[in-house]
Amino acid sequence: MGPELAGLHVRAASAQGLDHGVDERLGDRAGSGCMPGGPAALPGVTVKRELADYQQRGVQLGARLLIVQETQVPQLLRQSIGFFRGVVMRDADQDEQARALDLAHGPAADLDARFGHPLYNCAHAGHSAEGSRRSRDRVQGMATASTMITLAPTGAETVKADAPALPVTLEELVKTAKAAQAAGAALIHVHIRDEKYEPTLDLGRLKETVAALREETDLIVQLSTGGAVTDPYEDRLRVLDALPDSCSLTCGTVNFGHDVFMNPWPFMVELYQKTQELEVVPEFELFDLGHIAALHRLLDEYGLPYGGKIHCDLVMGVPGGMPGDARTLVAAVQALPEGASWSATGIGRTTLPVMLAALSVGGHLRVGMEDTLTYAKGEPVRDNLQLVERAAKLATLAQRPPMPIEEARAMLAVKERRPGKVGPVHGSRRSGQGP
Ligand SMILES: [Zn+2]
Secondary structure, three states: OOHHHOOOEEEEOOOOOOOOOEEEEOOOOOOEEEOOOOOOOOOOEEEEEEEOOOEEEEEEEOOEEEEEOOOOOOHHHHOOOHHHHOOOOOOHHHHHHHHHHHHHHHHHHHOOOOOOOHHHOOHHHOOOHHHHHHHHHHHHHHOOOOEOEEEOOOOOOOOHHHOOOOOOOHHHHHHHHHHHHHHOEEEEEEOEEOOOOOEEOOHHHHHHHHHHHHHHOOOEEEEOOOOOOOOOHHHHHHHHHHOOOEEEEEOOOEEEOOEEEOOOHHHHHHHHHHHHHHOOEEEEEEOOHHHHHHHHHHHHHHOOOOOOOOEEEEEEOOEOEOOOOHHHHHHHHHHOOOOOEEEEEEOHHHHHHHHHHHHHHOOEEEEOOOOOOEEEOOEEOOOHHHHHHHHHHHHHHOOOOEOOHHHHHHHHOOOOOOOOOOOOOOOOOOOOOOO
8 A cells, every 4th residue: 555545544355354344544534535646537527535434435527516425335345254154144024025026026037046145135135045045946947048139239439440340320220130130139239320430329319229229120229328438427327318128337437448437336326316217227237346246235225226127237358347257257147136137248359258158157148249349260250140140049059049029028127118019017116125
């Protein structure tokens, strides 16, 4: 620890002491101020770190204070050190809540119920040894039913000139989506481009895109709220006004190659509450294990998403995020909230290891030119369809063929917004959840 940290009060945890926490006092508390030596945030954004018993931050947009984080230890740190010892602390109320949630989740969510794990010991889904056994039974019995395939065809990083098959116009996107649906995809994760093929979050274009995809396909339409790493928070929040079926919600900041993809806690909270308000199902995008801790905290403090189901996407192999290998995938999956469904994608050369590992652990798949441009060594991707077809083939070989779209819609509990269709009514289940 360098002298620039003098005055900070840091709460740390270790394998030996997670249940108690280990306080390191590095001098007197020094009031509040900007983190010394901290990185500059996006233009106009100041991240303040106050020096309370636990970190307290405020994030400002210009002069406007977005949200001040409460001084509170995240739920994840309340539990025992069961991650290492296999000890679960619980009480009868939590157990009852778990049963209620199990019933509420229904069979679709049960498809992905996973092994009991003490990291799940959070208020949003009280976990228990009995719950763990039930989960194991379900995993053995049902997790291998089918595989939801998500296509992420475009992203914000690749230049059209470098990958001519990248869909950047609405026409190209719709054509890609139709072919993907025919090949077994159920969900499309959308970034759009402007007339110069540059990434944009223009609301008019987003609405037009959502409408066209709904008109021409049955795919679940998910808009990225990440945009490009330089997009301002206001624009990223406004994406939801296009009323997609689903949106990505990234659960933390991450180094992204040479860039920083900013997702401070107050922004996550504002975005999450807006999804609940507008009845859009978030897909929790997780680049790192710490993001999973943030997801637990979000659910503990703000309740379940619209529809009551939790769906995550592990994005692995980003330089700066978690590596794209099997052991990291297993660690991440074990830490997810109980009952959550999840997809995984590996960036670049981690695509295949992550895909194969995900299939073996009962996960769903995300593929597409957003994540990989190389099909095999020395062989560029032909187009998005090639990637969907490979995923469908591998899933079928694994005895978990592509999931029909209607089943995927039920698993995620998306609101029916297709013209002329009437779907089940999902509650937001906000009340009574969390402390
Ligand atoms: Zn994306």
